[in-house]
Amino acid sequence: MTSPLRIIFMGTPVFALPSLQALLAGPDKVVCAVCRTDSCQGRGRKVCPPPVKTLAEQAGIPVLQPESIRTEEFFETIRAFEPDLMVVVAYGKILPGRLLRLPRFGTINVHGSLLPKYRGAAPIQRALINGETETGVTIMQMDEGIDTGDILLPARLPIDAADTSGSLSGKLARLGGETLLEAVARLKAGQLPAVRQDEAQASYAAMLGKEEGHLDWSRPARELHCLIRGLDPWPSAYSFFDGRRFRFFQPQVVPGDVRELPGAICRADCNGILAATGKDYLLIREIQPEGKKRMCVQTCICGLRLPVGQQFT
Structure with a gap:
């Protein structure tokens, strides 16, 4: 029987919650959660914590909210947790290479599209806008590019004619949590071969503008x-x-x-x-x-x- 992995989870919004919940319910140990800083929301500009922070604190997990993830101080803080794996889900910042490579299993990501289609910030919205009838999630081995890493495990999902980016995001978040748990189990067992993305099929999902x-x-x-x-x-x-x-x-x-x-x-x-x-x-x-x-x-x-x-x- 393999020992539990020590996992650092990096994520910020609601989309990341099912993935964190899946890891918390799984056999491995989430030793730390990293998310963006608290933000002001609504007309009253009330300071609100990110959803991942709230869930992590409820689970008794240490939470880090660095202003920068590129400092020596942050790198040493992460190294002190002795992570076997980092999992990133909608964290919101590009990670430096040496941080990605720090854990022995590297860093994996839950992305809201069937890569290499719809790399970038708005894959769910762009799939709907472009009239796609199918989408999914991809568990990816992260590199220093924007969603360019090797594909580890994809999972498909049909798009309903009434889906909005809100409803589809919820479906993909849940699928992402389920697929992530399977991917981590197979990664530990050495049964998750990496497949290089086909650049000829790649497309970019640019951030939305009002x-x-x-x-x-x-x-x-x-x-x-x-x-x-x-x-x-x-x-x-x-x-x-x-x-x-x-x-x-x-x-x-x-x-x-x-x-x-x-x-x-x-x-x-x-x-x-x-x-x-x-x-x-x-x-x-x-x-x-x-x-x-x-x-x-x-x-x-x-x-x-x-x-x-x-x-x-």
Whole structure:
């Protein structure tokens, strides 16, 4: 019987929690958690700890929140834990090479795509925006590139037509935790061969910008449908009506021969807002008027007129 590995876990957001939970429930020992510093959130700018910090402290695990991971002090602190393996899940910073190579099993990562597709910061959102029907997670041996390390264990997941980046992120986080536990067990047993990524198949998932959400209604409804879902919940897709910003959620493509101008409101009732696009129609079932909370369209139109024939711009 092999002795438990000493694992250092590096992660910050909610996406990392199932992976940390899986390791805590597994046969190995998480000796330390490393996450980003506390941040100010909400309108009140309240200081909030990262989700990984909260879970680690509840489990009685030491937590490190270094301003920099490239100092000699941090390297020596990590070395003092005598790690056999480091696991990184959405930590948020690029790790230096000597830190990656410090544990005897190196450093592995849970990435939210089927590598080499969608390397980078926004793999889940970009997969939805691009209309993919399948995605997954990849357990990867980390190197100093951006998601360029050898593939250790992939796991596939179909994308549902109603998935948003929020719902898909939750599914992939859970799949990541399950796959990570299997990968660590196989790594210990020497049964996890590394496979080099095919650079010819590689693509990059760039970080999202708020301006990407401004809808171009001349595009086909299918493309807008994918964009809205990919940007839900953040940064969200939007358009303007009468000088006011409206954010859109819960889209549905409605086939039809479009005669109206792109962005024209064709119907606004309890079923949603039907708008013309460059090809087919788009039905919006949830909306967020500027300065208001997200709501169903039926609630919105009770206090706001959206005249048929007028346009979103």
